[in-house]
Amino acid sequence: PLDPASSLPQSFLLKCLEQVRKIQSDSAALQEKLCATYKLCHPEELVLLGHFLGIPRTPLSGCPSQTLQLAGCLSQLHSGLFLYHGLLQALAGISPELAPTVDMLQLDVADFATTIWQQMEDLGVAPALQPTQGTMPTFTSAFQRRAGGVLVISHLQSFLKLAYRVLRYLAQP
Amino acid sequence: ECGHISLSAPIVRLGDSVTASCVISQNCSRPGLDSRILWKLGAELQPGGRQRRLPDGTQESTITLPHFNHTQAFLSCCLNWANSLQILDQAELRAGYPPAIPHNLSCLMNLTTYSLTCQWEPGPETHLPTRFTLKSFQSCQTQKDSIPDCVAEDGQSHCSILRKHLILYQNMSIWVQAENALGTSVSPQLCLIPMDVVKLEPPMLWTVDPSHEAAPPQPGCLRLHWEPWKPSLHVSQKCELRHQPQLGAANWTLEGPLPAKTLQYELCGLLPATAYTLQMRCIRWPLPGHWSNWSPSVKLRTAERVPI
Amino acid sequence: ECGHISLSAPIVRLGDSVTASCVISQNCSRPGLDSRILWKLGAELQPGGRQRRLPDGTQESTITLPHFNHTQAFLSCCLNWANSLQILDQAELRAGYPPAIPHNLSCLMNLTTYSLTCQWEPGPETHLPTRFTLKSFQSCQTQKDSIPDCVAEDGQSHCSILRKHLILYQNMSIWVQAENALGTSVSPQLCLIPMDVVKLEPPMLWTVDPSHEAAPPQPGCLRLHWEPWKPSLHVSQKCELRHQPQLGAANWTLEGPLPAKTLQYELCGLLPATAYTLQMRCIRWPLPGHWSNWSPSVKLRTAERVPI
Numbered sequence: 001p002l003d004p005a006s007s008l009p010q011s012f013l014l015k016c017l018e019q020v021r022k023i024q025s026d027s028a029a030l031q032e033k034l035c036a037t038y039k040l041c042h043p044e045e046l047v048l049l050g051h052f053l054g055i056p057r058t059p060l061s062g063c064p065s066q067t068l069q070l071a072g073c074l075s076q077l078h079s080g081l082f083l084y085h086g087l088l089q090a091l092a093g094i095s096p097e098l099a100p101t102v103d104m105l106q107l108d109v110a111d112f113a114t115t116i117w118q119q120m121e122d123l124g125v126a127p128a129l130q131p132t133q134g135t136m137p138t139f140t141s142a143f144q145r146r147a148g149g150v151l152v153i154s155h156l157q158s159f160l161k162l163a164y165r166v167l168r169y170l171a172q173p
Numbered sequence: 174e175c176g177h178i179s180l181s182a183p184i185v186r187l188g189d190s191v192t193a194s195c196v197i198s199q200n201c202s203r204p205g206l207d208s209r210i211l212w213k214l215g216a217e218l219q220p221g222g223r224q225r226r227l228p229d230g231t232q233e234s235t236i237t238l239p240h241f242n243h244t245q246a247f248l249s250c251c252l253n254w255a256n257s258l259q260i261l262d263q264a265e266l267r268a269g270y271p272p273a274i275p276h277n278l279s280c281l282m283n284l285t286t287y288s289l290t291c292q293w294e295p296g297p298e299t300h301l302p303t304r305f306t307l308k309s310f311q312s313c314q315t316q317k318d319s320i321p322d323c324v325a326e327d328g329q330s331h332c333s334i335l336r337k338h339l340i341l342y343q344n345m346s347i348w349v350q351a352e353n354a355l356g357t358s359v360s361p362q363l364c365l366i367p368m369d370v371v372k373l374e375p376p377m378l379w380t381v382d383p384s385h386e387a388a389p390p391q392p393g394c395l396r397l398h399w400e401p402w403k404p405s406l407h408v409s410q411k412c413e414l415r416h417q418p419q420l421g422a423a424n425w426t427l428e429g430p431l432p433a434k435t436l437q438y439e440l441c442g443l444l445p446a447t448a449y450t451l452q453m454r455c456i457r458w459p460l461p462g463h464w465s466n467w468s469p470s471v472k473l474r475t476a477e478r479v480p481i
Numbered sequence: 482e483c484g485h486i487s488l489s490a491p492i493v494r495l496g497d498s499v500t501a502s503c504v505i506s507q508n509c510s511r512p513g514l515d516s517r518i519l520w521k522l523g524a525e526l527q528p529g530g531r532q533r534r535l536p537d538g539t540q541e542s543t544i545t546l547p548h549f550n551h552t553q554a555f556l557s558c559c560l561n562w563a564n565s566l567q568i569l570d571q572a573e574l575r576a577g578y579p580p581a582i583p584h585n586l587s588c589l590m591n592l593t594t595y596s597l598t599c600q601w602e603p604g605p606e607t608h609l610p611t612r613f614t615l616k617s618f619q620s621c622q623t624q625k626d627s628i629p630d631c632v633a634e635d636g637q638s639h640c641s642i643l644r645k646h647l648i649l650y651q652n653m654s655i656w657v658q659a660e661n662a663l664g665t666s667v668s669p670q671l672c673l674i675p676m677d678v679v680k681l682e683p684p685m686l687w688t689v690d691p692s693h694e695a696a697p698p699q700p701g702c703l704r705l706h707w708e709p710w711k712p713s714l715h716v717s718q719k720c721e722l723r724h725q726p727q728l729g730a731a732n733w734t735l736e737g738p739l740p741a742k743t744l745q746y747e748l749c750g751l752l753p754a755t756a757y758t759l760q761m762r763c764i765r766w767p768l769p770g771h772w773s774n775w776s777p778s779v780k781l782r783t784a785e786r787v788p789i
Contacts, residue, residue: 014717014768015650015676021715038263039215039247048252048259052175052201104595107644115650140174143263 007070012119013171019112020164026105027153027160033098034153038146043154050151053137053144057155058083063166071125073166074116080159081113082131087152090136094145102149109156175201176250176261184301184354185241187268192237195250195262199230207253210234213260215246241268244300269300271356275330275349278360281463282341282371284404289339289367291323292331293349293360303353307332313346313364320345341368369461374402375468376412378453381437392478394441399453401433402465409433412455415467416440419448430458445478483509484558484569492609492662493549495576500545503530503558503570507538515561518542521568523554549576552608577608579664583638583657586668589771590649590679592712597647597675599631600639601657601668611661615640621654621672628653649676677769682710683776684720686761689745700753700786707761709741710773717741720763723775724748727756738766753786 035041058080062072088106093099120126139145181192195210202208210232212219224234234250249263273296280291291307305325311318320339323332339345345367349360381396390396401410413429428440433455443449452467489500503518510516518540520527532542542558553575557568581604588599599615613633619626628647631640647653653675657668689704698704709718721737736748741763751757760775 011768018676018715018717018768019650025715040260040263045251045258045260047257048203048206048254049175049261051203052261104644108649111649111651114648118651141262147260147263 007123008119008170010171012115013167015115016112016167017164017171019108019115020160020167023105023108023112024157024160024164026101026108027157030098030101030105030149031153031157033101034146034150037095037097040146040150043150046147046151049144049147053139053148053151055087055137055148055151055155056083058159060159060162060166063162071120071123074120074123074125075127077163077166078113078116078120079131080163081109081116082133084152084156084159085109085113086133086136087148090139091145091149091152094149095142098149174198176252178248178250178262178264180248180264180266183265184267184269186355187244187270187300188240188242189268190237190239191241191248191266192235193248193250193264194233194235196227197232197250197252197261201252201261203254205255208232209253211251211253211258212236213249213251213258214238214266215243219248238266241266244268267301267354269353269355270297272299272303272351272353272358273297274358275305275351275360278347278349278363280347280363280365280367280370282367283333284371284373284402284408286333287336288333289370290331290333291347291349291363295330295351299353299355301353301355302327303351305330305332306350306352307334307347308350309334309338309345309347311340311343311345313344313362316346339367342366368457370463371405371408371457372463373405373408373410373455373457373465375465376401376433376453376455378414378451378468378471380471380473390439390476391441392445392476393443394439395443395449395451395473395475397438397440397451397471397473398435399438401455405455405457408457408462409460410455410462411458412453413464414440414451414453416443416449416451418444419450419472443475445475448472448474482506484560486556486558486570486572488556488572488574491573492575492577494663495552495578495608496548496550497576498545498547499549499556499574500543501556501558501572502541502543504535505540505558505560505569509560509569511562513563516540517561519559519561519566520544521557521559521566522546522574523551527556546574549574552576575609575662577661577663578605580607580611580659580661580666581605582666583613583659583668586655586657586671588655588671588673588675588678590675591641592679592681592710592716594641595644596641597678598639598641599655599657599671603638603659607661607663609661609663610635611659613638613640614658614660615642615655616658617642617646617653617655619648619651619653621652621670624654647675650674676765678771679716679765680771681713681716681718681763681765681773683773684709684741684761684763686722686759686776686779688779688781698747698784699749700784701751702747702749703751703757703759703781703783705746705748705759705779705781706743707746709763713763713765716765716770717768718763718770719766720761721772722748722759722761724751724757724759726752727758727780751783753783756780756782 060076062076139148176197178195210224212222222234222236245267247263248266249260251258251260275293278293280289282289307323309320310316323334325332344364346362346364348362351358376399378399410433411430415425415427417423417425450470452470454465454467456462456464484505486503493499518532520530530542530544555571556574557571559566559568583601586601588597590597615631617628618624631642633640652672654670654672656670659666684707686707718741719738723733723735725731725733758778760778762773762775764770764772
């Protein structure tokens with residue numbers, strides 16, 4: 001298995017940290033707007049709805065420092081971002097006011113996934129084929145798209161929090 | 174779909190009642206899920222939901238908000254799940270008033286943009302998205318040859334009809350329609366001829382350069398010349414001059430009618446050795462029109478009186 | 482059609498020759514109409530037309546302008562009719578140069594509009610409508626995933642690629658294509674990573690409000706604090722401060738590198754009781770980027786030296 005510290009270029013880690021911070025700031029902006037405009041401020045009020053809508057969460061089990069296997073961690077990071085990109089796409093039509101923020105977030109998540117994939121290719125650990133998107137939840141009302149938005153962003157923030165911690169650990173000189 | 178709210182009406186008159194029902198389908202059951210349907214208006218729980226179990230096992234709760242006096246609020250249908258209130262559906266409620274009749278409709282023909290700009294008083298706030306549309310026909314008598322609707326931008330109480338829709342020297346009828354979810358209202362009709370409501374831009378007012386003068390102006394006199402606003406050269410017009418000595422709260426003195434164009438005009442009867450502020454405006458004349466605004470001020474000083 | 486001009490080419494290289502022919506059909510004859518075809522370039526009669534009568538009675542005149550050195554002119558085919566020169570057809574002639582190779586292509590990533598703005602030197606004037614198109618691919622290695630062309634506005638030498646076409650952290654190849662009627666030219670390719678050419682906006686520089694201070698700053702010292710430009714909070718960066726006493730032609734003194742953000746910074750080693758001008762700029766760091774412009778100046782005065 002790859003030795004985590006030496007095999008990842010510092011510039012890659014610094015770029016990832018920058019991209020995580022950007023996505024976190026985009027996400028916070030979207031959370032604020034969902035709360036201000038639609039009074040949907042607490043994801044915990046929507047957990048049950050999340051079950052019914054089938055909004056998935058993604059683990060980063062291969063990443064915590066004790067059990068870190070780099071290839072597995074990068075792969076989970078990539079598939080998580082790939083999933084969130086799909087979930088954000090499923091929110092299309094959420095509302096004219098939120099659309100620009102969701103679009104920006106989607107582009108930033110896609111770019112971050114590309115950065116990870118490119119590094120996996122450079123390390124020779126990238127699978128032959130790019131992953132394909134699984135079935136996405138379907139939102140049948142404006143409310144479900146907004147509630148889905150609150151839940152997706154909340155899950156994404158937790159995912160990014162762990163990712164940031166791992167990247168900081170890897171970037172330590 | 175697990176929970177679904179239906180409303181008697183998503184938009185009501187402020188103070189009217191609203192009835193909502195929420196249906197929770199059977200496939201929503203979960204361990205720890207309390208089947209009692211709870212309602213929240215904004216962040217506040219709303220008592221008074223009447224719940225019943227339908228033959229197919231579906232739970233339905235109905236609630237009536239007797240006097241809905243928020244202009245906007247979210248109504249949520251919730252269930253308690255392991256001591257945590259869960260929102261299953263949410264509907265946006267809005268309340269306001271039907272639009273009042275727009276009044277004080279007036280129009281000005283603008284020769285810079287060559288468009289007819291009409292404005293109106295929208296009336297009291299309706300609290301609802303309200304669309305104002307300027308409607309017009311190319312004649313006051315027959316309602317034929319309608320002109321394309323001119324829809325005012327959100328929150329604006331004016332709209333401009335483009336030159337290509339206008340017959341400048343024929344009368345046209347114009348009115349405003351206001352429309353929102355609770356109703357429509359229409360202003361009285363205005364019958365006007367676009368060019369007869371033309372408002373010109375002010376003329377250009379200059380002092381005559383003393384150095385060019387054979388003889389300096391008399392004490393208490395000033396030499397001026399002015400030119401009408403270029404795009405209105407084809408419009409015959411008359412003008413007015415007003416002047417005011419810069420001495421405390423002096424009043425304006427009006428001179429007119431004056432021709433639209435002079436090479437040189439001597440204004441006399443003023444105080445010698447005094448600074449004056451002068452402005453001019455013009456109006457289409459003898460054909461009808463509106464006075465232009467006053468031109469920017471020109472500041473001039475009259476000559477000293479020569480000691481005898 | 483009575484007269485018809487055909488040109489060897491409507492657009493030629495400046496100084497090249499142009500050949501034109503004009504055909505006057507038979508049904509053009511009129512009493513008093515002289516059948517000799519005359520040519521005018523702009524307002525000047527052009528000698529040298531070679532005329533012949535075609536089998537079907539049509540008159541054809543051909544003229545060659547050996548060195549056409551106008552960038553634009555009208556060539557007219559005329560007949561004399563009762564001593565008055567009559568124009569029967571007119572063709573527009575244009576001349577200029579094929580576009581030179583655009584050079585000095587450079588790009589900046591703008592975090593306000595989140596677009597990549599590239600600019601270039603267009604090269605010498607071509608005198609012809611010339612279209613500059615920014616072309617790019619989403620990688621420098623493989624020429625796949627082309628990005629939609631970015632066509633510069635007329636007369637402009639810059640174009641901005643929108644965020645949705647960019648992958649901010651992957652390299653992309655960019656070049657400019659210049660095209661007019663006389664040819665096409667292509668600039669060398671640039672290979673860059675959008676975020677690595679980011680140019681930040683300057684930071685916000687403030688003085689620390691003395692009234693909030695426990696102790697006033699030492700003589701010859703100033704207390705400052707600054708914050709990075711808000712949209713760049715996620716970008717790790719370093720900054721530089723420059724200061725200059727307002728004394729005649731004093732030079733700037735540079736302080737740096739400084740962190741991107743401080744609650745309070747004490748700048749010492751200055752002249753006491755002297756007014757200083759301060760400015761700051763920041764750059765993405767340690768990852769690559771471009772320096773921001775210097776911030777607007779902040780003017781501050783150092784404390785008096787306390788008499789001992």
